[in-house]
Ligand SMILES: CC(C)[C@H](C(=O)O)[C@@H](O)C(=O)O
């Protein structure tokens with residue numbers, strides 16, 4: 001019977017729609033398990049720029065710092081994507097949130113619900129049983145190094161940077177997690193070309209000495225991009241840098257059938273942030289068809305990791321499982337066998353999950 | 358009836374085994390079509406370090422410059438991979454070759470031979486008809502920027518850099534190719550975070566104005582990594598930066614059934630270099646099981662692009678097709694239906710191709 005304060009930060013596009021459903025699930029859990037969850041909302045991304053000129057207003061950051069956990073949606077808007085010279089961009093809000101809250105570890109569990117075996121473009125016999133936990137470093141690399149122009153704007157540069165302690169702390173988190181799983185860790189880098197990757201590999205090799213019970217391999221990012229599809233079951237825990245993690249986890253979403261199924265937890269020094277790995281998806285925004293399950297599963301991660309509420313978290317996951325077993329699908333996870341009346345929109349899918357809670 | 362001088366540069370690991378087969382195919386083509394091909398060999402990578410201390414001896418570079426085309430194998434050795442502090446590395450030879458020969462455009466055609474529909478981990482109905490031509494920029498980006506350490510080695514950095522003209526010239530090559538194909542071009546970047554990507558997008562948008570007949574889209578690299586697997590047929594020509602191209606083309610090898618099937622052409626200011634996209638693969642080196650078809654298909658690209666020999670190139674491709682139609686497979690492209698006596702080693706597979714020429 002705990003009292004917790006949760007900040008809802010929907011952001012842009014379908015972030016608004018799916019986060020509203022995630023919040024309802026948290027509400028239902030509170031009622032069911034006798035907790036008191038209080039809520040507030042804050043702006044980030046394009047909606048924050050529109051309202052305040054700032055992609056992450058100080059007020060939002062303050063609210064994040066003061067909350068026990070953040071349920072986040074997505075940021076982004078095609079307007080900026082098509083204008084490479086825009087100075088203020090929604091993504092700056094996201095990156096600033098990650099940096100200011102010290103969210104250096106982004107956990108992305110990739111697990112296929114058995115009912116969705118058919119929804120992936122990968123063959124079921126390759127997928128069955130795949131279960132990967134990604135640790136993506138989230139506050140360093142080329143994302144946060146100095147960047148700019150020279151030669152009258154004709155040359156652009158970005159500096160990728162990593163320091164030893166940054167690699168160490170994410171490596172430890174990944175090794176700790178591997179210990180609770182199948183005791184295998186794959187560290188992904190491009191040490192045959194990139195200096196930050198050579199430091200990365202050096203540090204992971206050193207941290208590995210503290211975990212003799214965990215089997216470690218080092219893979220290049222290009223080979224990993226191939227192996228993830230060829231043989232996803234060979235991976236247990238994967239740890240990698242910010243940019244490589246961005247690419248590989250989006251790719252790995254195909255292992256889970258759809259990006260619409262994948263939740264993530266960003267943790268570090270303070271408040272944890274929980275969000276779908278999908279983006280703002282303006283092509284389907286406002287149509288009410290976005291898959292809310294990634295936001296619901298993000299709520300499950302929030303309950304587990306930030307609040308230590310295992311039973312509550314499992315209740316959410318098994319409700320999602322139940323809804324899938326009952327044959328309900330959003331468009332992104334439907335296949336040819338799905339009857340039309342089982343294909344639900346965002347809210348209807350949310351209602352089915354709530355019913356099972 | 359042409360006279361051409363071809364430099365064979367096998368490099369490391371299975372590079373030796375597969376390039377020998379590629380050369381035999383070139384020989385056979387010369388005989389069949391009445392050309393005179395002369396050959397020389399040169400060292401690169403680990404074998405060059407062992408022999409001379411230098412991963413790309415001046416002598417090799419001179420030979421490359423003087424030849425009409427280079428048939429290249431692979432570089433790399435686990436010894437260096439496990440020692441992030443090694444100062445001399447095989448890959449330096451490869452990167453120097455690319456830079457010194459001005460090989461700024463790396464063409465990687467991804468096309469599935471129909472017979473291999475079953476060999477991929479992706480579902481046949483997703484793959485059938487997929488046909489993508491990648492243009493990977495090859496002499497810029499984080500590969501060639503300044504890199505090093507600071508803070509007593511505790512901080513590593515790599516600078517990614519692109520200048521306008523570098524993006525322009527590869528974009529033009531990609532647009533030109535799109536014109537001869539399905540007239541669709543996808544430019545891949547990470548313009549929502551990275552400044553070099555914003556320059557990239559700006560320049561591609563500008564070059565696009567010269568090609569109003571080509572339909573252009575811009576995708577983020579993370580979304581592309583996902584879409585390649587989810588719906589490979591949506592892509593025609595893809596153009597991207599060095600690092601993103603490295604990752605995405607390895608991933609896309611699964612579309613072609615196996616990395617062992619993929620050839621590439623590196624072209625630019627002078628001599629063109631043709632090579633499999635697979636690496637040195639020391640785990641299978643010396644076992645005689647490596648798939649030589651990527652090297653054979655690299656020879657086909659060499660004939661076509663560097664020598665303008667279309668018929669000769671097509672003869673090679675249709676011999677490969679014939680061998681696959683006859684049911685022959687190397688281990689990497691065999692599936693459960695392949696009878697054991699049709700699974701061939703490197704040389705036997707090469708012989709089957711030669712028989713059909
Ligand atoms: C929106 C974008 C800046 C972000 C990233 O690249 O980190 C997104 O792709 C993600 O993975 O959370």
Ligand SMILES: CC(C)[C@H](C(=O)O)[C@@H](O)C(=O)O
Nearest residue numbers: 192193222432433448451603
């Ligand atoms: C060996 C390595 C340096 C090289 C690269 O990263 O370019 C390889 O992966 C390739 O794609 O040719």
